Amino acid sequence: MMPSVASHGMPRLATLALLGGLLAAAVSMAGGARLERADFIFNNGTEVTTLDPATVSGVPEGRIIRALFEGLCVKHPSTLEPLPGAAERWSVSEDRTVYTFHIRENAHWSNGDPLTAHDFVFSWERVLNPLTAAEYAYQLWYVAGAREYTHLIDEFTYQPDWKQNLWVEERDDGRLRVGCSGYLLAAADGEAPVAPTVSTGDAHAAGAVVARLGDTELRLSVAGRVVAVNADMPATAAALARDAYGESWLLELEATPGALADALARGDLMAGAAFRAEHAFPERVGIRALDAQTLEVRLGSPTPYFLQLVAFYPLFPVNRRNLTEARERWPGTWELRWMRPENIVTNGPYTVEFRRVNDRIRLVRNPDYWDAENVALGTIDALAIDHLGTSINLYLTGEVDWIDRPITSIIPRLLPREDFNPAPYLGSYFYRVNVGHPPFDDPRVRKALSLTIDRRAITTSITKAGEEPAWAFVPPGLPGYGKVEMASEAARGFATGAEVAEAGFARDVERARELLAEAGFGPDGAELPTIEIHYNTDETHKDVAEVIADGWKKRLGLNVKLLNQEWKVYLDTQKTRTFDVSRSAWIGDYADPNTFLDMFVTGGENNRTGWGDLRYDELIAAAAVEPDPVRRMELFAEAEAILMDELPILPIYFYVTRNLVNPRLGGFHGNVVDEHFPKHWYWMNDAELATKRAAQPAEWREVPADGPGDGLYSPAARRGRGE
């Protein structure tokens, strides 16, 4: 009978299938190679966008990239002062616009290549090259000609007309240089590609390509495809040289000046081409390798924080061979492959051993690093866990040694612990006001709103970790910038300090009512329209908005609504400026007031309030070129006072860092940008831990400090081994 076959066969089949599934599961688990616990594990919070220093921005990315690559300068772990990194020393010209860096003789890449000045020319060109699409390209725009270079190809690369991509420069010796940038050039009809004869030499890039062509023909080839043939061209020879990135091609022609002028006049060489000639790289961009060990950088104007930028990861080098070889091996996918663990070449204290999306990046000590003997931890795992509850659970069970964002609700319980020490952080939490929406165009209304925010209540009952109420925009703690009083005087009518107490707040509310009445609103005037507070979906933002809305209702009698939006929609609302008041935050990129204040120049892309002030713009521009550091800080202070008087933004509080770190970890220093440097980390042994605990305040509660009790490469352990 048929049914009996089926009904007897099936359960056995099903069992078999189940067993098979079980087996498959077991196999797939075994397939993911078993990893030993790393010497140190931290939660990086999210999967990093990429390991390419040129194309990222973001805190989690920065943590990994600082372990992998090293810039010319590095930062002092606590003061952030620029220290020699890949460069052992540097000199600055008298007018402070030319920096000459001398690279260490013993600096090497993890593939054994020596680190040279050419690597930096290559890497910085790459950051500026529009084809790289680097988010932080503007960090290099302080270099002479750099900004124009980023615009140059940008404006012409994506034009459908290939002629637009060409530029011509007539040189003194009568040679004509034709540059071709980009890759959109169309092939000429039926022409076979020129096969250039390749010769290697150091023509800016490792490989220069030279092609000898016929007497009367000029062929311009891009990536091996003929793009233009001009039979009348009186060229005798042409040299094609591929630039460092291999994207742009330079063509050199030898011809008499007259013939060239004729060609230009006839339009055989492209009209408008002279404009292009302004910006060839590297001649017009102030980045030059004087020799293998020496890099010269010319700035457009003195930039007092340039060395800090040099220590910032977008300016870290990448290995030329790493990229060009990947490009040759995998022409289609090299951009995703060169940074794979098996391919990546680094010059920093660590290199990548293993990577799994949304799980971890395993860093392993780079033996070729010039200072490898002072790098203690052998392996470091960076986890990508975004769930805050999971993150703290992992820390509390000792599976993770450092997290940076404990859940806010347990902060009061963490505060007494020795492993939780919030410290000032270069970040500002504030509300943007849309000054294009009446009545917010009236500064008196904005000031009244600002004065009635109970900042103290927000920091004590919501954020809880010791945040400082803000009456200014630039957070305290910047070297040389101590003019918070001036800003708060402008924001509040009196200097913050001794008077922050409750009495001060009552006075603020009184003043706010007066201001509203002056502006024509309130009991005797018009009614203010309903205000909408806009924020991105998050518990803390919601709580803060509720406290503020409540204050405005109670103290000023306003109608306030809350509007929360999902992150990307929220960003779009800010960008298109369709809000009344919108929650915002800003974390400084480098320790200088400029990283905060240049946001609010008229029309700045991060301004997003519609506010602009001529005097403010002048001050920021003046500060950019001011050589005297004291005078410069005064200019910033004056600008900030204008900002705080006009209040297109309502400052609320300054951030603090929230690191929970295993007490046994040594070499983990606090600083205002909350950057930490794996190079300095080590495990203390029991004696060192005891010494550290003896020195810390007695009321700090000791917590278990898991880790190797004999220390791991700690200074003491190393002394014990006689190193």
Place this chain on the structure above:
Amino acid sequence: MTRFLLRRLLWFAITLWVVVTVSFFLMRAVRGGPFDNDRALHESIERNIKARYHLDWHPFKQYLHYIGPFNLDEQGPEFLGGDGTRAFGGVLAGDFGPSFKYRDFTVNDIIGQSLPISVSLGVIALLWALILGLSVGVASALWRGTRVDVGLRLVATAGIAVPNFTIAGFLVILFVFVVPLFPVAGYGTWRHLVLPGFALGGPFAAYIARLTRTGMLEVLSQDYIRTAHAKGLPPATVLLRHAIKGGVLPVVSYLGPATAGILTGSLVIERIFAIPGTGSHFVNSALNRDYTLAMGVTILYTVLVYTLNTAVDFAYTLLDPRIDLEES
């Protein structure tokens, strides 16, 4: 049978096309883009990035490019006439393109890495759900009406009602903090998959228990069971040889949706237990506006759900000869 499969295949193609098209345009209609950040980009830099990922094209052109195999990009694959520097082959060629958010990986890389992990987790959850659900269901049916039955049914109802992340919370408190048996989260060893597997399988176990109980009760009242008892077979033999086969039929039909549900429902569990599976990408890619990854995961789940449902229909005919696929 062949006709059935062919027809399914045709419908599969149509379904997939509709899903791809609708999600493609929906995704781009949503406000905010993949490269929006709290740090606004300089206008020219933003333009460079958009050009790099073809977001400056008209959505319809982007769509054609995404589907392939039209060579709309000069840098496209060489076999289509491009120069091969950015060899995106299009979805028809099985190429989901580069991820916009995780820029060191293609969508194929990400799915290739994460799917086996989700499947391992799913298998554990499903096995656990089956073992627990079937035993509870059979026990419940055998002791029908007793306190045991009432108690088990109560637990089963609660199991269906309580979401898996709540179960996860209880499991973590119990087996990590009270009795430290398992790691709290993470991925690496089999021990990391136990708690998430249990939490994920819990609600399904409860549902299977109910289905089994109902199925068993129906079978146990059938004539042929009475005959089996009458001819003096021991109760265990009656149960295992005769009753179970018919009793679990509803469970078999539930396996397809259950497997799909476990695979797609793992997103919260994967997040709580930090399991680097595909589930977490299901939501995050949409939040990140990672167009290509979101499309890739959507297509993956469409294929999975469709295939599993077809497989169940297929299995059903083998178990119950009364069902004729040609007619349905």
